[in-house]
Amino acid sequence: MARPPKKPPAPAHDPATLTKNDVARILDDVSVMLEITGANPFRSRAFSNAARVLEELTADLRELVESKELLEVRGIGKSIFGDIQSLFATGSFALYDELRAQVPVGVLEMLRVSGIGPKKVKLIHDTLGVDSVEALERAGREGKLAVLPGFGEKTQLNILRAIARMRKYEDRFLYSEALAAASEIYDAVRAVPGVRRHLLGGSLRRRRETIGDVDILVTAHESEPVMDTFTTLPRVATVVSKGPTRSSVILDTGIHVDLRVVKDEEFAFASHYFTGSKAHNTEVRARAKKLGYKLNEYGLFDAEDRPTACKDEAALFAVLGMDYIPPELREHTGEIEAAAAHALPRLLEEGDVRGVFHCHTTYSDGHATLREMAEAARALGHQYIGTGDHSRTAVYAGGLSIEKVERQREEIARLNEEISPFVIFHGIESDILPDGSLDYPDQVLARFDYVVASIHGQFGLTETQMTKRIVRAMENPFTTMLGHPTGRVLLAREGYPVNIQALIDAAAANDVLLEINAYPNRLDLDWRYMKSAKEDGVMMAINPDAHHTEHIAYFRYGVGVARKGWLERADVLNSRTAAQVRKFLDARKRKKGIA
DNA sequence: GCCGTTTTCGGCCCGACTGTTTTCAGTCG
Numbered sequence: 001m002a003r004p005p006k007k008p009p010a011p012a013h014d015p016a017t018l019t020k021n022d023v024a025r026i027l028d029d030v031s032v033m034l035e036i037t038g039a040n041p042f043r044s045r046a047f048s049n050a051a052r053v054l055e056e057l058t059a060d061l062r063e064l065v066e067s068k069e070l071l072e073v074r075g076i077g078k079s080i081f082g083d084i085q086s087l088f089a090t091g092s093f094a095l096y097d098e099l100r101a102q103v104p105v106g107v108l109e110m111l112r113v114s115g116i117g118p119k120k121v122k123l124i125h126d127t128l129g130v131d132s133v134e135a136l137e138r139a140g141r142e143g144k145l146a147v148l149p150g151f152g153e154k155t156q157l158n159i160l161r162a163i164a165r166m167r168k169y170e171d172r173f174l175y176s177e178a179l180a181a182a183s184e185i186y187d188a189v190r191a192v193p194g195v196r197r198h199l200l201g202g203s204l205r206r207r208r209e210t211i212g213d214v215d216i217l218v219t220a221h222e223s224e225p226v227m228d229t230f231t232t233l234p235r236v237a238t239v240v241s242k243g244p245t246r247s248s249v250i251l252d253t254g255i256h257v258d259l260r261v262v263k264d265e266e267f268a269f270a271s272h273y274f275t276g277s278k279a280h281n282t283e284v285r286a287r288a289k290k291l292g293y294k295l296n297e298y299g300l301f302d303a304e305d306r307p308t309a310c311k312d313e314a315a316l317f318a319v320l321g322m323d324y325i326p327p328e329l330r331e332h333t334g335e336i337e338a339a340a341a342h343a344l345p346r347l348l349e350e351g352d353v354r355g356v357f358h359c360h361t362t363y364s365d366g367h368a369t370l371r372e373m374a375e376a377a378r379a380l381g382h383q384y385i386g387t388g389d390h391s392r393t394a395v396y397a398g399g400l401s402i403e404k405v406e407r408q409r410e411e412i413a414r415l416n417e418e419i420s421p422f423v424i425f426h427g428i429e430s431d432i433l434p435d436g437s438l439d440y441p442d443q444v445l446a447r448f449d450y451v452v453a454s455i456h457g458q459f460g461l462t463e464t465q466m467t468k469r470i471v472r473a474m475e476n477p478f479t480t481m482l483g484h485p486t487g488r489v490l491l492a493r494e495g496y497p498v499n500i501q502a503l504i505d506a507a508a509a510n511d512v513l514l515e516i517n518a519y520p521n522r523l524d525l526d527w528r529y530m531k532s533a534k535e536d537g538v539m540m541a542i543n544p545d546a547h548h549t550e551h552i553a554y555f556r557y558g559v560g561v562a563r564k565g566w567l568e569r570a571d572v573l574n575s576r577t578a579a580q581v582r583k584f585l586d587a588r589k590r591k592k593g594i595a
Numbered sequence: 596g597c598c599g600t601t602t603t604c605g606g607c608c609c610g611a612c613t614g615t616t617t618t619c620a621g622t623c624g
Contacts, residue, residue, distance in 0.1 A: 044596090150614085150615065151614090151615080243611065285608065
């Protein structure tokens with residue numbers, strides 16, 4: 001690059017507090033900086049692969065490095081292992097320092113402007129000295145971009161528009177928001193005459209907790225009418241591209257939507273391809289190759305390039321020697337091996353859920369009464385609902401005094417007689433106090449059907465302190481479930497620092513359930529940890545954390561992430577009948593000696 | 596830089612679309 005900064009950058013990270021996600025981000029940055037500096041693209045890819053691999057690890061990274069077990073992980077070789085080792089020791093490594101000396105932070109930022117990639121960024125930086133998004137915008141306004149080789153008026157305009165869009169909109173959306181926006185477009189597109197099969201694909205179909213863009217796939221004899229409708233829908237703010245097989249638009253909410261039109265006989269291959277994930281697809285293609293096929297979005301071809309017909313995805317998987325892999329599992333976390341060994345789990349389904357726990361009422365900060373919540377749950381076909389109002393320390397949320405707890409218990413008893421066989425379980429969401437104790441005396445805790453213990457304050461502890469605090473709460477015999485285990489708020493707030501594996505261990509050791517908080521901006525426990533929690537014998541509960549009657553249906557988002565976490569019916573308490581839940585809770589109390 | 600029933604070198608996914616070209620490079624997914 002043209003002008004490296006004078007002094008070498010200071011270590012950018014404190015090695016003591018470096019997390020797995022920090023390391024992944026650094027490796028990603030290295031990958032991007034390698035691209036910009038024109039290094040071997042496969043070397044760059046090796047770093048981004050390694051970053052992805054780290055993101056999917058559930059064990060403690062620091063321990064994996066110390067025990068050298070990380071070297072066994074596919075995608076991490078000796079060199080990158082050494083870099084990570086160095087990161088934990090010194091907060092940096094040689095290549096990282098070298099690259100940061102060459103590529104200013106602002107240049108990395110420029111890559112986030114859609115439509116320009118490493119080649120253009122390098123050219124702009126080298127010839128104009130532009131080193132930030134702001135400087136890029138200025139250069140565009142002054143017409144300096146249009147005269148660069150390979151650029152033109154249109155490219156310049158697109159860059160300026162992309163910067164404006166980037167400023168105006170988030171680049172990711174909650175699953176719930178993206179689904180609402182996508183459904184409207186999807187409905188309009190599949191209503192076009194001539195459309196035969198259709199699918200909402202991509203990360204929505206895989207039920208990721210956040211969504212980058214929406215992929216819609218349809219089959220139609222003629223693509224033009226479909227594309228014309230799609231690109232002129234009222235919610236479409238910008239048409240990014242339009243062609244016979246692929247068009248791309250941006251909605252007024254900032255969400256990107258891609259539409260692909262293929263022939264009917266290509267549907268199986270295209271739907272697999274456009275569902276992803278990218279990592280899953282790469283693995284499946286590699287498997288196809290080993291079996292002597294070539295797989296792409298249009299078909300499966302043998303050595304003589306003859307196509308193999310597949311009427312749907314199940315047929316495609318079958319040809320490749322695999323059971324059908326549900327979309328939620330297609331994240332390259334062992335699903336391909338399991339499908340080949342006919343060992344995929346039989347995933348939890350919405351219909352398996354017979355009731356939910358952890359619902360708020362007007363006793364604390366909920367907006368509906370006990371009766372209204374119970375009736376709403378019954379209308380969903382549920383057999384029971386469990387409350388989970390805030391405990392007394394949560395004054396800001398109308399936390400229940402002991403006297404209010406008693407009143408609620410009496411009302412629940414009365415209602416239970418009236419609406420039987422529907423059952424209301426009396427639970428509480430007890431704050432975990434700073435020292436790890438719960439928020440009521442034992443004799444009060446003893447009278448609840450269950451206790452959800454949650455952190456709501458004092459987020460500023462270190463990971464060790466926070467882990468100790470929560471584990472202590474889990475060791476309390478009255479704690480039935482751990483509420484939103486990390487406290488994250490998607491797209492807004494990272495979870496508090498905590499050793500999740502230690503929480504899983506504590507859950508297994510103390511027979512404590514882990515909550516799958518199904519509120520759409522939490523989805524906490526993260527699905528990435530569910531498989532190992534399940535393998536450790538931990539049971540989970542899908543809790544909507546409802547504050548309105550409509551929120552009870554959020555359990556569906558919980559089912560989505562539970563499926564991503566490989567959970568089966570037996571792994572969640574909600575699949576049990578009201579009588580079975582009562583029996584389970586009673587047995588647990590007897591075992592703990594608190595009945 | 597990573598990987599290996601195509602093993603220690605030589606691959607590493609590849610097709611669609613745009614904007615700039617005048618036959619293709621860059622970007623994206």
